[in-house]
Every structure is written in structure tokens, then in C-alpha cells.
Amino acid sequence: MIRSLRKAQQSTTYSLQPKKLMARYTPKIPEWPEDDRPRERLIKFGADKLSDAEILAILLRVGNQETTAIDLARHLIKEFGGFRGMDGKSVSELCEVNGIGMAKAAQIKAAMELGKRLFLEEAGSKVRVECSEDVYRIVNPYLRDLSREVFKIILLTSRNRLIHEKTIFEGSLTESIVSPREIVKEAINHSAASVVFVHNHPSGNPEPSEEDKRVTRQLKSACQVVGVSVLDHVIIGDDGFFSFADAGLL
Secondary structure, three states, X not given: OHHHHHHXXXXXXXXXXXXXXXXXXXXXXXXXXXXXXXXXXHHHHOHHHOOHHHHHHHHHOOOOOOOOHHHHHHHHHHHHOOHHHHHOOOHHHHOOOOOOOHHHHXXXXXXXXXXXXXXXXXXXXXXXXXXXXXXXXXXXXXXOOOOOOEEEEEEEOOOOEEEEEEEEEEOOOOOOOOOHHHHHHHHHHOOOOEXXXXXXXXXXXXXXXXXXXXXXXXXXXXXXXXXXEEEEEEEEEOOEEEEOOOOOOO
């Protein structure tokens, strides 16, 4: 009898064990102490006192059911190797991360672009473009991590102040694609005294190809006809660049 009762009790005990996933005890950011919340810390101490993950968490605003915004931010930074890695990814690539949808990906890309435009605005208003390093500093944030080739033109005043920079085309650099007419039109429309050509090599090697050299000669000749000086052609690679002017090829 006692043995039968024990068996019944054991059977009852086993049947009460739930077969389901256990809930995680993860407090949400609004439940954190105020001095630990990224947004409140920014207001109280300033943005420069926040970590990269805290800054990104403010942009993301919320996480998902399994993680907080700051944990999601930490995961993004680790996954892509920092802000530079994220900047080189498309919206669709960012959306491959669990917890990142179109809205969050768009917020990230918009923040990256704001940083670039602020840098370019400061460069245009305060810095003269006097050498290849100045050019590299201006365009490198835009071109260094791209998986496709992009050709830009930098338009300058007679005192080498930046007037405007514009992407002329995206694709492989060939004489048939780069239009001298478009280059000249941009220079005339902005009353530029001189120009600098810039493009990137997705391979990472900034050394110019023979096609790069032919295109540069063709564009320089077209600009000379309308009195616009070509100061340089800079090729951006991985953490470095090649300057036609520095190499004596102009």
C-alpha cells in the first residue's frame, strides 16, 4: 500500500514538470537605475561620456523580446567590428541581424551619413584642399569600405576651398563610362577654378591601372580646354591612397 502510494506521488510529481522554454529575467532599460540608462546619462553627463554601445542604443531605442537595446548595440558592434564595419553594410545586410528591422537599419545608416556630412561641412568651410592628404581625409569616410567602385569629383575655388563634391558614376572605371562632358559641365556650373578626381579600388590596392591612367589623361585634356585645372587624381584603397600628383603622373 505504502509502496503504491509512493509510486502515485512520484507519478504526480513528474506530471507537474512543464515542458516549455523558461522566461528570461532580463530587466528592460526603463527599469534600470536612472544613472545607468544611456539617454539619461547623455543628458546628465554629455554624449562624449557614453560608450559606443550606449550611443548606438539611443539610436535603436528598443531591443526585442529577448534582449535590451544596449545588448543589441553591443552585438552589432561585435558582429561588424565597430561603426566602420556597420557603415560599409547595406540596409538589407544590417537587417540580417536578429532584432534589426528596416526602421532600425535606416536609423543606423542615417546616423552614419550625418557624421560624414558634418565632417564634410567642417572641411569645406575651414580647410583648404592643398595636398593629397587633404583629399584623402575628405573622401575616405565615403569610399574606404565600399564593395563597388565609385568615381567622385571635388570642385575647388581659386584658393583651393571646397565648393562641392559629387559622385559622377558607380561602376568600373573606363573611358566609355566617365564622361568628360559631365565633368566639364559640373566645373562650369559651380564656377570651379580647379578639380580633383577621386575613386576607390574595392580590391584594397590603390595602385593605378593602365585604364586609370588613360581616363585621367582624357579628363585632364577636356578640363584644360575650358580653363579648369586638374590638381590630382586620388585612388582610395584599404587604409591608404595613391596620388597621381605625388607620383608625378599629371
